[in-house]
Amino acid sequence: xxxxxxxxxIYGREVLQGMxxxxxxxxxxxxxxxxxxxxLYRLILAPKQR
Amino acid sequence: xxTPSATTGGSATADRIVRxxxxxxxxxxxxxxxxxxxxxxxxxxxxxxxxxxxxxHWVTGLVLGVGVLLHLVRVLARGSWGSMWIGRADIAxxxxxxxxxxxxxxxxxxxxxxxVAQKLIHHxxxxxxxxxxxxxxLMLLRIDTPWWRxxxxxxxxxxxxxxxxxxxxxxxxxxxxxxxxVYFALRPEKLKFxxxxxxxWITRRxxxxxxxxxxxxVDP
Numbered sequence: 001x002x003x004x005x006x007x008x009x010i011y012g013r014e015v016l017q018g019m020x021x022x023x024x025x026x027x028x029x030x031x032x033x034x035x036x037x038x039x040l041y042r043l044i045l046a047p048k049q050r
Numbered sequence: 051x052x053t054p055s056a057t058t059g060g061s062a063t064a065d066r067i068v069r070x071x072x073x074x075x076x077x078x079x080x081x082x083x084x085x086x087x088x089x090x091x092x093x094x095x096x097x098x099x100x101x102x103x104x105x106x107h108w109v110t111g112l113v114l115g116v117g118v119l120l121h122l123v124r125v126l127a128r129g130s131w132g133s134m135w136i137g138r139a140d141i142a143x144x145x146x147x148x149x150x151x152x153x154x155x156x157x158x159x160x161x162x163x164x165x166v167a168q169k170l171i172h173h174x175x176x177x178x179x180x181x182x183x184x185x186x187x188l189m190l191l192r193i194d195t196p197w198w199r200x201x202x203x204x205x206x207x208x209x210x211x212x213x214x215x216x217x218x219x220x221x222x223x224x225x226x227x228x229x230x231x232v233y234f235a236l237r238p239e240k241l242k243f244x245x246x247x248x249x250x251w252i253t254r255r256x257x258x259x260x261x262x263x264x265x266x267x268v269d270p
Contacts, residue, residue, distance in 0.1 A: 004215065009207060015207045015208070015211060016207075016208065016210075016211025016212065016214065016215060017211065017214060018211070018214035018215055018217070018218040019214075019215055019218030019219050019222060021096045021218075023222055024093060024096060024097070024222065024225070026222075027222040027223065027225045027226045028225060028226075028229070030226050031225065031226040031229030031230060032229070034226070034229075034230060035229060035230065035233045038233070039233075042237075045154060046151075046154070047154055047155055047156050
């Protein structure tokens with residue numbers, strides 16, 4: 001998986017075009033993992049709130 | 051005596067305490083709507099939903115910028131800048147929460163108006179949203195608008211690359227942050243804060259149970 005999008009200019013040099021959009025699903029996945037992890041923690045391990 | 055980290059500004063009736071005034075709530079929901087539209091117009095085309103997104107995106111970005119400016123002006127005008135400051139008491143709160151989590155017990159300390167977690171998420175949103183706004187403003191110079199013709203040669207290609215990377219990275223981080231923000235807003239124990247962002251108030255009992263009245267001075 002690439003981190004960045006790059007292209008080449010008219011002289012053949014690499015030009016940075018931005019973040020790789022493959023990372024979209026990484027950030028969505030991190031959000032899901034954090035949410036499920038916290039929900040499980042609250043459900044199983046955490047004491048009841050006052 | 052008011053402690054250095056004490057925040058004021060709440061007002062109370064017999065059983066309700068104002069947590070968010072109407073202008074603050076309107077600004078919050080305006081900015082929230084803008085962020086969702088910006089994320090949608092940025093990422094839906096990437097996942098294959100094709101539509102003319104560019105104009106909606108930059109106009110919404112301008113509206114978000116105005117919303118952030120209004121928020122800053124309001125905070126400065128009210129002198130409530132310090133309510134989001136993370137002070138010694140907040141660090142003690144964080145240590146208390148960390149210790150309680152390790153012991154699987156409830157924290158002993160109560161926060162002021164905002165918990166450390168709420169202050170941290172505010173600052174994280176501030177950094178990420180300001181990054182998207184600054185880089186987005188630069189990128190706006192590369193497209194035609196009613197006010198100027200595009201100028202793609204303002205910066206060197208390598209500099210534009212950094213601008214694009216920062217804009218994209220901030221947008222990606224924003225996805226995770228929005229997911230977390232919505233999740234916590236919908237958790238049962240946090241619904242009082244969501245209600246306060248919708249209707250403005252928390253109950254006197256919620257105030258007594260969850261807040262240190264020395265650190266959140268409520269007008270009688």
